[in-house]
Amino acid sequence: MSRAGARKIVRLGREQRVADILQAARDVFCEKGYEAAAVSEIAARLDIVEGTIYKYFESKRELLLKVLEHWYEELFGDYERDLAGVAGARQRLHLLVWRHLRSVHDYPLLCRLMFREVRAEQDYHGSTVYAKNRRYTQFLVDVLKEGVETGEFRADIPLALLRDMIYGGIEHHAWNFICGRGELDVDGLAEQITLIVCNGIAVQRPATDLGRETQRLSQIVDRMERKLSARSKSTK
Amino acid sequence: MSRAGARKIVRLGREQRVADILQAARDVFCEKGYEAAAVSEIAARLDIVEGTIYKYFESKRELLLKVLEHWYEELFGDYERDLAGVAGARQRLHLLVWRHLRSVHDYPLLCRLMFREVRAEQDYHGSTVYAKNRRYTQFLVDVLKEGVETGEFRADIPLALLRDMIYGGIEHHAWNFICGRGELDVDGLAEQITLIVCNGIAVQRPATDLGRETQRLSQIVDRMERKLSARSKSTK
């Protein structure tokens, strides 16, 4: 009766069972990583056998992809709303960078799964998760495009490359944090990335035209002052 | 006699056998990827049994790391020499970006192993491959530092972040090529990345000081004009 393993079989509807499996899978994948996670453990946590999981998911991998898909749905939430409240291409770019860093900061384990187990695999390209990721990063590309249209950003920048430098850069930089080493300074990094992307690392030199104009004005002012004071005559 | 499987046992010295195994492992890992590569296949290609490989390598994973270590040794080759021939921080930065893209272009399969199977794993941090990778990326950081010292680059840029944006950006952007989809425009990308990093994407605005000088000049000009024309008095 009270023997370990003696249990009552519980029958759930398809939807509820699928939801339960996804939740348990998310937990186990996050705790152990994909490789080390055993389908049998996911089953054990729900007090069902392995075979039941394969009734609803074709493979362990499909289960992983579905877990990540659900997470993306959560993320999309209020991107549009947040963006609507911010004006100026640079500010909007900053917001997206900040929000992405925030997600990495809040869900490092899921990010790890996404970066390590999903994004790098053959079957990612063309998958539903891929489509959702594209939609996610498209927010950034759109903001960059707006910036070009309003004249805030140069028209000759390769948008896709810039997108990759931002997301790839954040991924690389956050990797230690994702693996549980060190902290992630969301605010500071968002500032720095926005600065580098917008202004580059070269020291600011005057735009050539403006520099010349200033020079011209300086000369005129000098000449005028000489006339006004009328103290001495300049030698030609 | 001519039955399949009937073969002559060949005894090699430790060094030669290790070298052979590393080469065969590199081939199989590149062809199949780490997961799908079977140690038994690596053995089969050398006409030895699986156990022999475990005589020289503790695990399949150690074998992978050793393969990548050897590759890094090849890569280091002439970085110092190449850099010595180029002057100017921007040009040197461009060279490193270009050389890295060139490596990705020439060894996509090994890059794939590095990015996907090695860099993302727990045991990477602290491994010999990690040390070699650090040495590799340090070239870039050093070039950036030089640029700061010579006054070509701003002193307030976070070097590690910039390094990650460059290498992470390249990795993201090259991923399709690495997976066998599309081409990789090494020259074009090197130019674009250097441009973005050095100059940013914002349209050039006057440095603040120059803007102020212009303002100052305008005010003086206005004042002078008023005095010169002396037609009407301004109401306080």
Place this chain on the structure above:
DNA sequence: GTATATTGGTGAGTATAACTCACTAAAAAT
């Protein structure tokens, strides 16, 4: 030249985990 030690190599075996399938029984439809 024979005996001994060293070491390259073998192949049968173990362990683990993803995945399959024939079957059971509870619930829904008729």
Place this chain on the structure above:
DNA sequence: ATTTTTAGTGAGTTATACTCACCAATATAC
């Protein structure tokens, strides 16, 4: 009440990383 549908089972099968007791070829000692 009977039939159909479907949630769930549990005992397999398969694949592969890894182990180990043993063999035999070569080098060394005498």
